[in-house]
Amino acid sequence: MASITIIKRRGALPRWVWFIALWCVGVGSAVLLGEAFKLLMNATLFAVSK
Numbered sequence: 001m002a003s004i005t006i007i008k009r010r011g012a013l014p015r016w017v018w019f020i021a022l023w024c025v026g027v028g029s030a031v032l033l034g035e036a037f038k039l040l041m042n043a044t045l046f047a048v049s050k
Contacts, residue, residue, distance in 0.1 A: 013021075
């Protein structure tokens with residue numbers, strides 16, 4: 001008869017910590033992309049207006 005062994009990983013982060021960490025990474029990358037886009041638009045508008 002086969003026995004089922006459940007191995008619990010020690011040191012693994014809880015799911016809510018992963019959720020918060022990934023959410024922060026997502027928001028941070030969206031803000032970074034927005035800032036890069038804003039700089040690109042400012043450079044483009046500056047070049048067009050001259």
